[in-house]
Amino acid sequence: MTIDNAVRTGSDFAELSRRVQRAGLFDRRPGYYTARIGVIATLFVGGWVAFFALGDSWLQLLLAGFFAIMFAQIALVSHDLAHRQVFRTRKPSETAGRLAGNLCVGMSYGWWMDKHTRHHANPNHEELDPDVVPDILVWSEDQARAAKGIPRFFGRWQAFLFFPLLTLEGLNLHYASARAVLRPGLKRRGLEAALLLTHAALYVSALLLVLSPAKALVFFVVHQGLWGVYMGSVFAPGHKGMPMLKPGQKLDFLRRQVLTSRNVRGGPFVDHAMGGLNYQIEHHLFPHLPTVNLPKAQHLVRNYCTELGLPYHETGLVDSWREALGHLHQVGEPIRREHAHQLQER
Numbered sequence: 139m140t141i142d143n144a145v146r147t148g149s150d151f152a153e154l155s156r157r158v159q160r161a162g163l164f165d166r167r168p169g170y171y172t173a174r175i176g177v178i179a180t181l182f183v184g185g186w187v188a189f190f191a192l193g194d195s196w197l198q199l200l201l202a203g204f205f206a207i208m209f210a211q212i213a214l215v216s217h218d219l220a221h222r223q224v225f226r227t228r229k230p231s232e233t234a235g236r237l238a239g240n241l242c243v244g245m246s247y248g249w250w251m252d253k254h255t256r257h258h259a260n261p262n263h264e265e266l267d268p269d270v271v272p273d274i275l276v277w278s279e280d281q282a283r284a285a286k287g288i289p290r291f292f293g294r295w296q297a298f299l300f301f302p303l304l305t306l307e308g309l310n311l312h313y314a315s316a317r318a319v320l321r322p323g324l325k326r327r328g329l330e331a332a333l334l335l336t337h338a339a340l341y342v343s344a345l346l347l348v349l350s351p352a353k354a355l356v357f358f359v360v361h362q363g364l365w366g367v368y369m370g371s372v373f374a375p376g377h378k379g380m381p382m383l384k385p386g387q388k389l390d391f392l393r394r395q396v397l398t399s400r401n402v403r404g405g406p407f408v409d410h411a412m413g414g415l416n417y418q419i420e421h422h423l424f425p426h427l428p429t430v431n432l433p434k435a436q437h438l439v440r441n442y443c444t445e446l447g448l449p450y451h452e453t454g455l456v457d458s459w460r461e462a463l464g465h466l467h468q469v470g471e472p473i474r475r476e477h478a479h480q481l482q483e484r
Contacts, residue, residue: 149390150390150392150442150446151390151391151392151423153442154392154423154438154439154442155424157438157442158424158427158435158438158439161434161435161438163424163427163428163431163434163435163438164424164426164427164431165428165431166226166428167428167430167431170428170429170430171218171223171224171428174215175215175224178208178211178212178215181208182208182212182242185201185204185205185208186344188201189201189344189348190344190348193348194348194349194350194353195353196353198348198349198353198357199356199357199360201357202357202360202361202364203360203361203364205361205365206360206361206362206363206364206365206367206368207368209242209243209308209361209365209368210365210368210369210372211413212238212239212242212243213238213239213243213245213369214372214412214413214414214415215238215413216235216238216239216243216245216247216250217254217413217415218413218414218428218429219231219234219235219238220235220247220250220251220254221425221426222426223425223426223427223428223429224428232247232326235247235251236248236326236329236330236333237333240315240330240333240334240337241333241336241337242337243337244311244312244315244334244337244338244341245311245312245315246314246315246316246318246319246324246330246334247330248318248324248325248326248327248330249314249315249318249319249324249330250311250315252324253268253269256268257269258422258425260383260394261377261383261394261395261398261399261422262277262377262380262381262382262383262398263382263383263384263385264277264278264280264281264382264383264384264385265385269377270382272284272285272289273288273289274288274289274292274303275289275292275293275296275300275303275466276289276293276296276469276470276473277378277382277466277469278382278384278469279468279469279471279472280384281469282469282470282471282472282473283472285473290473293470293473294470294473294474294477295470296466296467296470297463297464297466297467297470298467300370300462300463300466301367301370304366304367304369304370304371305362305363305364305366305367306363306366307365307366307367307369307370308361308362308363308365308366308369309362309366310366311366311369315330315334316334318330319331319334345357345358372411372412372413372415373415374462375400375402375412375416375418375455375458375459375462376399376400376402376415376416376418376421376422377398377399377400377418378461378462378465378466379400379458379461379462379463379464379465379466380397380398380399380400380451381397381398382398383398392423392448393448395419395422395423396419396422396423396439396443396448396449396450397448397449398422399418399419399422399451400418400419400451400452400453400458400461401416401417401418401419401420401436401450401451401452401453402416402418402452402453402454402455402458403416403452403453403454403455404416404454404455408455409433413429414429414430414432416455417432417433417435417436419436419439419450419451419452420432420435420436420439423435423439440452
């Protein structure tokens with residue numbers, strides 16, 4: 139897919155927005171979120187009850203996997219709160235978001251919201267999207283050609299290393315959150331720091347009170363590793379392997395969001411597992427739209443894109459990863475080529 143063929147000026151998004159509005163899809167869904175949050179909260183508390191009841195046993199590793207799922211589901215609720223899908227106003231959204239993100243999973247709500255807002259404004263933009271900064275991996279051939287240090291080291295075989303690296307993503311979220319609260323500029327920095335410290339103290343205390351040091355360490359590694367893989371598996375398919383935008387390349391809002399996003403099919407299981415982010419195109423067009431309304435919005439958006447002759451990309455979950463990993467391998471080619479050239483010169 140190329141972007142150049144789809145460039146067109148105008149305010150086509152306004153017409154699409156009117157159609158979604160007429161369908162009543164912007165309406166709040168308090169019943170849905172009450173049920174969803176209630177189920178997740180019950181499972182989360184129940185998991186900790188089971189953890190303390192089970193005691194010092196290697197069977198706790200099953201609960202480590204369970205908590206990886208719970209942490210991801212709570213993070214997805216925090217995501218919806220940040221987009222004001224649950225509450226209409228800012229204050230309750232931020233309060234609930236900090237309780238879910240900072241206290242329950244140890245991830246800074248304020249840091250993540252700032253980063254994610256910048257991503258939504260310019261998805262897959264090589265300079266403006268923080269999610270495609272070449273800090274460890276490279277996302278375009280231009281980034282590969284300019285890569286030095288860690289990105290250059292990993293870039294040659296990054297497609298093969300992607301999933302192993304995701305096992306560190308949970309720790310990276312904790313690290314980035316701690317770093318954010320130590321720097322000036324984060325809103326309600328003291329509160330965010332206090333909640334993060336409370337999470338860390340409760341989490342570590344629970345592990346050490348119930349488990350032997352060896353079991354606690356293994357539980358921590360399994361839990362944090364699987365959480366990282368789950369988070370990466372939810373967020374990466376939406377954009378990785380889709381067209382990248384370069385500096386100076388201008389698209390209207392509709393095309394900027396549609397052309398850089400990928401939807402993932404899979405039915406109710408994928409809908410729940412990915413927290414609705416498998417409808418990435420609709421979510422990027424209408425971030426405030428309640429998650430449960432995204433499948434209905436998809437019908438309108440897909441038909442409208444057909445009317446405009448605008449490519450609308452949707453694939454299965456396995457194919458989404460095939461495309462993403464294939465892209466990562468392709469863009470690493472300049473590093474592999476230069477490395478091979480250096481070996482020949484020796």
